[in-house]
Amino acid sequence: MIPHVRRVTALCALTAALAACGSTRTAQAPRPAPSATSAAPSPAPPRAPTVAPGPGGLTPVFAHGPRTRGKTVALTFDADMTADQGPRAAAGERFDNPPLIATLRRLRVPATVFMTGRWAEEYPDQARSIGRDPGFEVANHSYSHYAFTDDCYGLPTVPRERMRSDVERAYAAFRKAGVPDPKPYFRFPGGCYDRAALRELAAAGVTAVQWDVVSGDAFATDADAVARQVLEGVRPGSVVVLHCTRSAAPVTERAVRTIVPGLRREGFRFVKVSELIGAANGQR
Structure with missing residues (x-):
């Protein structure tokens, strides 16, 4: 959960070294040409x-x-579930929010869902559908929704040497x-992040995505207050952080029903994070 913004200034950069392979290679027989009846491979999705x-x-x-x-404007939704919350889910606590996803579909709002690997394991059908x-x-x-710094709102902390593997484990859970x-x-x-965390994740090849508008939906009970905070905070190019966990x-779902028409009346168009990053790169 994210009750407020934690701002950290860091140089944003990435250097990578490629290790050379050995010069000895085993000869392989040439592959047979594909037959005329072979199915064409599916094109890879654009990068x-x-x-x-x-x-x-x-x-x-x-x-x-x-x-x-x-x-x-990009609405983003954190699908939070920590690695140790399995017993709570088994007891009936809901970390998903199907009504929210249904509302976004009904309103035709594109969105980016930041999902933990543990959430994908708990709700694989929903992860696949999204x-x-x-x-x-x-x-x-x-994967774990453990913090990458000390003193991050009481979250357990990922050891520095396991930060990259925690991210890669989440991707493995998504694929599964x-x-x-x-x-x-x-x-x-x-x-929460610091320079050390940014350094540890450099080899993972990811862009860290924060936000400039905090919805305040975490543990909120007043949907109108959440909607008002978003509507007052959004500017062109904004990234809004919300959550996709019912418990x-x-x-959040009720707030979205106010946020979406409100921003559309102001002339905003909803996009995914990838489109905002593409625009920042000069892509239309």
């Missing part, structure tokens, strides 16, 4: 845009899109659930 790294070897961080390229819906894109919110094209975007649990964000 998602990422933020260009700079000097320093740190993972790049993206907080919002261009302010001068039209009134676009991941295969062209109206959504799935991004990484870690049937998500075909998870994006190379990562949101730190709690929004910890019970009024």
Whole structure:
């Protein structure tokens, strides 16, 4: 859950070294030419845009899109579930929110869902449905939803040497659930990161995605207050952070029913994070 923004200034960069392979290679027989009846392979999905790294070897961080390229806004939803919450789910606590996803579909609002690997394991059918819906894109919110810094709203902490593997484990959980094209975007649990965390994730090749509008939906009980906070905070290119967990964000779906028409009346167009990053890269 993200009760407020934690701002950390960091150089956003990435350096990578490729190790050379040995020079000895085993000869292989040539592959037979495909027959005329062979099915053509499915085309690979287009590569998602990422933020260009700079000097320093740190993972790049993206907080919002261009302010001068039209009134676009990205609604993002964190599908939170920590690695140790299995017993709570087994006892009936709901960390999913099917009514919210249904409302986004009904209103035809594209969105980016930052999903934990543990959430995908608990709700594989929903993860697969979201991941295969062209109206959504799935991004990484870690496997465990443990913090990547100390003192992050009481979350347990991922050891530094396991940070990259925690992110990669989430991608493995998405693939196992049937998500075909998870994006190379990562949101730190709690929004908490520091220079060390950015350095540890550099080799994972992800862009860290933060936000510039906090919805305040975590543990909120007043949907109108959540909607008002979003409507007052959005600017062109904004990234709004909301949640996709019924137990910890019970009024989000109701708030969305106010947020969406309100922003549309102001002339905003809803996009996914990938479109905002593409616009920042000069892509239309």
